[in-house]
Amino acid sequence: MIPSATPNGLANIAVVIAAFNAETTVDLAVRSALAESETLEVWVVDDASTDATARVAESCDDGSGRLRVIRQAANGGPSAARNVALAATRAEWICVLDADDWFAPGRLGRLLAEAGGAEMVADAITRVSAFDATATFNPQDTPQAASLWATVSLADFIEGNVSRRGRHREELGFIKPLMSTVFLRRHRIEYAPRLRLGEDFLLYAQVLAHGGRLRLGPPCGYIALTRPDSLSGRHTIDDLEALRDCTRNLERIRTLTAPERRAMRRHWRSVDDRLQWRRLIEAVKARDARAALKTFHDPASALNLLKNLAGQAWLRGPGRVGRRAGSGL
The missing domain is CATH 3.90.550.10 (Spore Coat Polysaccharide Biosynthesis Protein SpsA; Chain A)
Structure with a gap:
């Protein structure tokens, strides 16, 4: 109304x-x-x-x-x-x-x-x-x-x-x-x-x-x-984790439809990809191999992290670091 x-x-x-x-x-x-x-x-x-x-x-x-x-x-x-x-x-x-x-x-x-x-x-x-x-x-x-x-x-x-x-x-x-x-x-x-x-x-x-x-x-x-x-x-790592899991509250309100559940899973995955990348970066900085391995917690997460790592390796390849520096990136 x-x-x-x-x-x-x-x-x-x-x-x-x-x-x-x-x-x-x-x-x-x-x-x-x-x-x-x-x-x-x-x-x-x-x-x-x-x-x-x-x-x-x-x-x-x-x-x-x-x-x-x-x-x-x-x-x-x-x-x-x-x-x-x-x-x-x-x-x-x-x-x-x-x-x-x-x-x-x-x-x-x-x-x-x-x-x-x-x-x-x-x-x-x-x-x-x-x-x-x-x-x-x-x-x-x-x-x-x-x-x-x-x-x-x-x-x-x-x-x-x-x-x-x-x-x-x-x-x-x-x-x-x-x-x-x-x-x-x-x-x-x-x-x-x-x-x-x-x-x-x-x-x-x-x-x-x-x-x-x-x-x-x-x-x-x-x-x-x-x-x-x-x-x-x-945002912090804790902020991302809370955002990833917050949609669980919706299931306490009513039974969700199949399209709603699929959308929730995609949202969870998109935030988890960002979360695990941040965790991996922090683990590498801390030289914590165990924490780094935990970020590869399922096949989809592992694939996303490998893509990000490959992208970072390409950006840092010979000749590209200088061009990025010269362009202010």
Whole structure:
């Protein structure tokens, strides 16, 4: 069911910004959220930053009474920070905004217009480089035809999060949908605090496993600042292991279909390939032969590792090291 509108005719949405040491970017995120007429609340949860993140966020107050800044005593990660806002909000929709991203004007209204009864509605992300932070989004540049919007099944969603060699990472877990707060609370869905990688992916998958619907379409104005030092690029071995195994939670919700189970197996394999490669690198650095051998734990993993090793050997071959050095690689 689509959440009802507020008395003034506007849907009410809580925008949640989990922020850690984001003093240089959080102001743009907060101001863009407050600028949306559909925004009822903006929650900035400062995850124990060591810089002026909270103070900068507070300086963005527009006097409307919609901004709430919470300072966490200890760093708990984005999941824990978002759960604080999810538990406290009065809004009927909730939407996550990363502290170094922002909304183009009208994004929330465009999403609401396409909800179509779904519990989640999301658009493709518009990415800009760190050197193009002033980039704007023009909805006229992106056709909004109804045929471009689709309802995404759980199997297709999981498949859309399988990393593939040679493809730029655009997994569906990176989307930032509007989500029905009522639906999340009814099914006791929240972000998994133990996850610091893939927490969005798991939450969306849980919504779908509980029977929620996801409508996905073309860009509507979520602008993401691509950074080489982003949190998703600094994941640890433990983060990868938790991400690999997190889909097991879905089997506790209901009996999965054969396509859903196949998608889960492919997702598990794609993350395990990354995990074992990282473990092998660490084992080689530590000169730990036993740990290195453990990474070849099944035929598929062994084949992937051998391909990676062959690729590294080729890159380090005679004549290529100098060319890579000269090209800055």
